[in-house]
Every structure is written in C-alpha cells, then in structure tokens.
Amino acid sequence: MRAPGRKGQAAVFVALCLMGLMLVVAYSVNTGIVVNDRIRMQSTADLATYAAAYSEAAALNEITKKNQAIADVARDCRRTLEHGGMPWNTVPCGNCNSDIGAEIALWQCRVELDLAVAQWVAVADYSSSVEPALDAGRATAEANFTGTGDKTSFMEDIFGSPTARWTYSTFWSTSFYGGITPTIADFRQVTDTAFNYQYINYCNSSCAPTLAVKPAVTIPTWFYKDDRDPDVWVAGRVMGTPEKRFLDTSYGTGSRDGGYFGASSTGGDDVLVAYAVAKPYDGSVGPSTGTEGNTRTGNTLVGLVYPSASIRFPKLTMYDEYRARMAGIQDNLTGGLAPTTLISRDGARLGKSWDTSKFEH
Amino acid sequence: MARARRGQSAVETMMVVPLIAMGIMSLYYLWSIIFASENAHIRAREYVLHGGAFLSDTDGVSGSDPFSGSNYQRADSQSFRFESRASDQSLPVFGRAESIRTTAVITSD
Numbered sequence: 001m002r003a004p005g006r007k008g009q010a011a012v013f014v015a016l017c018l019m020g021l022m023l024v025v026a027y028s029v030n031t032g033i034v035v036n037d038r039i040r041m042q043s044t045a046d047l048a049t050y051a052a053a054y055s056e057a058a059a060l061n062e063i064t065k066k067n068q069a070i071a072d073v074a075r076d077c078r079r080t081l082e083h084g085g086m087p088w089n090t091v092p093c094g095n096c097n098s099d100i101g102a103e104i105a106l107w108q109c110r111v112e113l114d115l116a117v118a119q120w121v122a123v124a125d126y127s128s129s130v131e132p133a134l135d136a137g138r139a140t141a142e143a144n145f146t147g148t149g150d151k152t153s154f155m156e157d158i159f160g161s162p163t164a165r166w167t168y169s170t171f172w173s174t175s176f177y178g179g180i181t182p183t184i185a186d187f188r189q190v191t192d193t194a195f196n197y198q199y200i201n202y203c204n205s206s207c208a209p210t211l212a213v214k215p216a217v218t219i220p221t222w223f224y225k226d227d228r229d230p231d232v233w234v235a236g237r238v239m240g241t242p243e244k245r246f247l248d249t250s251y252g253t254g255s256r257d258g259g260y261f262g263a264s265s266t267g268g269d270d271v272l273v274a275y276a277v278a279k280p281y282d283g284s285v286g287p288s289t290g291t292e293g294n295t296r297t298g299n300t301l302v303g304l305v306y307p308s309a310s311i312r313f314p315k316l317t318m319y320d321e322y323r324a325r326m327a328g329i330q331d332n333l334t335g336g337l338a339p340t341t342l343i344s345r346d347g348a349r350l351g352k353s354w355d356t357s358k359f360e361h
Numbered sequence: 362m363a364r365a366r367r368g369q370s371a372v373e374t375m376m377v378v379p380l381i382a383m384g385i386m387s388l389y390y391l392w393s394i395i396f397a398s399e400n401a402h403i404r405a406r407e408y409v410l411h412g413g414a415f416l417s418d419t420d421g422v423s424g425s426d427p428f429s430g431s432n433y434q435r436a437d438s439q440s441f442r443f444e445s446r447a448s449d450q451s452l453p454v455f456g457r458a459e460s461i462r463t464t465a466v467i468t469s470d
Binding site for chain 1: 384387396465470
C-alpha cells in the first residue's frame with residue numbers, strides 16, 4: 001500500500017525526465033545547426049577567397065599580356081633598326097654621324113615602347129589588379145552567406161599582407177617620365193635594352209664613305225620578377241551571425257543578446273569566423289626562370305643590334321596561364337606576411353587558440 | 362484498493378513511452394535534416410570548385426565551375442560567375458522526408 005505522501009511521485013519523476021530529454025534534444029539540434037552554419041561559413045570563406053584569387057589570376061594574365069606587348073614592340077624595333085642587315089643610307093650627309101631615317105625609326109620605337117609601358121602600369125596598378133579581386137571576394141561572400149559581405153576581410157588593412165596597398169610596388173620609367181606605383185607584386189623593369197644601327201658615314205671632302213655603327217641607346221622595356229609568384233596569394237576572413245537561428249532567445253540586454261545558446265551576437269561564440277587561403281598559380285608575368293643577369297631578365301637584347309649574326313629575341317617565359325586554387329595556411333607561401341603570421345596578426349582565435357600553428361585549413 | 366491499482370504502472374508506462382519515442386524520433390528527424398543540409402552545402406561547394414571531378418556521384422548537383430579535366434581553368438576575365446546547385450533529402454520519418462536545396466556561388470559582382 002502506497003503512503004499518501006508518495007502520491008504523484010512518478011509524475012514528478014516523469015516530468016523531470018521529459019524536461020531533461022527535451023533539453024538534450026534542444027541542445028543536440030542547436031549543436032547540429034551550429035555545425036551546419038559552421039560548414040556554411042567555411043564554404044563561404046573558401047569560395048570568397050577563391051573568387052579573389054581567381055580575379056587576381058585574371059589580372060596577372062592581363063599584366064602578362066601587356067608585358068609581352070612591350071617585348072613585342074622591342075623586338076619589332078630591333079628588326080627595323082637591323083634594316084635587313086643593310087646599312088642605313090636614307091639621305092647622304094657629310095659627317096652627320098647618324099642616319100635620319102634610322103633616327104626617325106628610333107624615335108618611333110621610343111614612343112611605342114613608352115606607350116606600351118604606360119599600358120602595363122595601368123593594368124598592374126593596385127586599383128586594377130587587387131581592388132577588383134577584393135570586391136569579387138566580398139560579392140561572393142554575400143552571395144553565399146547573406147550579411148557577410150561587409151564583414152569579409154582579405155587583410156588588406158594590414159601592411160605586409162599581399163593584398164594591402166603599397167605592400168608591393170614597382171618603379172617604372174619611360175623615355176620621358178617615370179614613377180612608383182602600388183602593384184599586385186614587386187616587379188622590376190629591364191632598363192638596359194639596347195638599340196643601335198649601322199649606317200654609311202659620308203665625309204665632307206673627297207674621302208670615301210665608311211661604314212659606321214651608331215652608339216647604342218637604352219630604353220626601359222618589360223618587367224620581370226625575381227621569383228615566379230609565391231608572394232601573390234590571398235588570405236580571407238569571413239565572419240557573421242546566421243540570420244535564421246533556431247533556439248536562440250533574445251535577452252536584449254548586456255552581452256547576452258541572443259546568439260547561439262543565448263550568447264552575444266556581437267562578440268561571443270555565436271559570431272562565426274572562418275579563414276581560407278587561395279592563390280593564383282601556373283603563370284609567369286615575365287622572364288623569371290633563371291637566377292642572374294640576362295637569363296633572369298630575359299634581356300638577351302642587351303647586346304647591340306649590330307653587329308649580330310641575327311636578331312636575338314628576348315629569352316622570355318611570359319606565360320599568361322594563371323589560374324587559381326585553394327592553398328593552405330600551412331603552405332610555404334613567401335613574400336609579405338605568411339598566412340599563419342598574417343592571421344595571427346589579425347587577432348584570430350582559431351579553435352579557441354591563439355596558436356595558429358595548431359590550425360590547419 | 363490494491364486490486365484497483367493493479368496495472369497503474371503499465372498505464373503510466375504506456376503514456377510515457379510514446380512521448381519518449383516521439384522525442385527520439387524528433388531528434389532523429391531533425392538530425393537527419395541537418396545532416397542533409399550539411400551534405401548539400403558541402404556538395405555544392407565542392408561542385409562549384411571542381412565540378413564532378415572529385416564527387417563520387419553527381420546526382421542532384423549541377424552548375425558551372427572553373428575546373429576542367431584534371432586542372433583549374435585559366436582565369437580569362439575579372440568578370441566571372443560560377444554557380445552550382447545541390448540537393449539532398451533527409452531520411453524519411455513516418456513517410457515524410459525533407460528536401461534541402463543549396464546554392465554555391467563564385468562571382469565577381
């Protein structure tokens with residue numbers, strides 16, 4: 001026989017069990033949603049960073065094309081000045097020490113080369129090469145995870161980051177002017193490409209004309225990099241709070257304003273952060289396969305047009321085949337700040353740890 | 362009195378067991394939806410980067426991607442858009458399954 005005081009004991013027990021069960025269910029479901037959102041956030045970071053790297057790859061291809069155009073102009077100019085192996089003899093002139101036709105051709109070369117260099121600078125400039133990439137990354141983040149576009153960073157505000165303005169720059173010059181421009185990578189310009197020609201020199205008196213060689217002039221031409229491309233890469237950070245939260249409750253005060261598990265949506269654990277690294281690869285802006293001298297610069301044109309057995313073309317390996325791939329935080333990417341260093345400077349709390357070496361993408 | 366209470370535990374158990382069973386089934390159902398969503402998101406992301414190159418099957422996945430053959434494609438333009446769609450279904454509970462559809466985008470604008 002049950003004592004009167006024990007009436008309803010089972011009901012209380014059942015209620016407690018059900019409450020516990022519901023809490024387990026709720027916690028499990030919320031955890032599932034967090035994991036799902038975390039996957040979405042990581043995908044968003046990957047795709048946004050890939051988009052930026054893809055845009056940079058396209059920019060590098062355009063830069064390479066313009067670089068090749070400079071080399072093409074230089075090659076054509078040398079062909080013109082070589083004059084089919086015949087000495088220039090436009091207008092017989094006593095002791096002129098030059099040929100008017102060759103000088104006009106040389107002047108035209110100078111103008112065309114300067115124009116080609118200016119076009120290269122225009123596409124290599126930060127505003128044409130890097131800024132569109134950052135815009136593409138943000139657009140991709142927003143397209144994949146609403147609300148993250150304006151919270152996406154590519155570390156462009158950290159000097160030394162490959163995406164920051166003035167981390168890399170290029171000195172450039174033409175026959176008439178020059179300057180320094182922020183660019184997607186550090187480029188160097190070949191400034192000693194030589195141009196000269198052979199001509200017939202007449203003397204004023206009755207002496208016989210002689211063959212003469214005009215002293216060479218040098219004109220700034222194409223650009224190259226010491227290395228192919230390891231300093232061109234993108235580290236992206238995407239952050240945000242999913243719009244549709246499941247069991248979140250709004251506290252409305254203090255820091256507990258309704259994020260995951262009632263935490264803060266502005267600075268707590270419910271603000272999801274994801275990092276990713278991507279890079280352009282497989283192209284070459286300029287000749288960079290060698291290590292020193294003419295091989296590195298591709299400047300086999302540094303020799304004179306005359307005398308030469310044949311026109312020597314620059315040993316160029318310009319290769320506008322840049323594409324993009326995901327990279328890793330642990331990738332040995334040199335130039336500027338390495339991914340781990342860069343993300344550490346960003347103040348990342350990866351896996352609740354400030355030690356980015358423990359985090360692998 | 363004692364006779365009247367016979368079977369009370371059985372009745373209480375009958376009332377509680379369905380509740381617990383519903384709780385477990387709900388958990389299973391929601392877990393299945395979440396798993397399907399995760400799967401769909403991962404498949405969409407994978408497809409927009411690599412197409413079907415590394416997916417064991419491409420059922421329910423389609424779109425455009427920068428991957429061709431065994432390598433990434435050359436980056437032709439700073440204006441681009443790749444997009445994939447993926448879907449997955451949760452496991453059926455009482456004959457009901459949820460369909461999850463996701464999209465992954467790589468775009469310049």
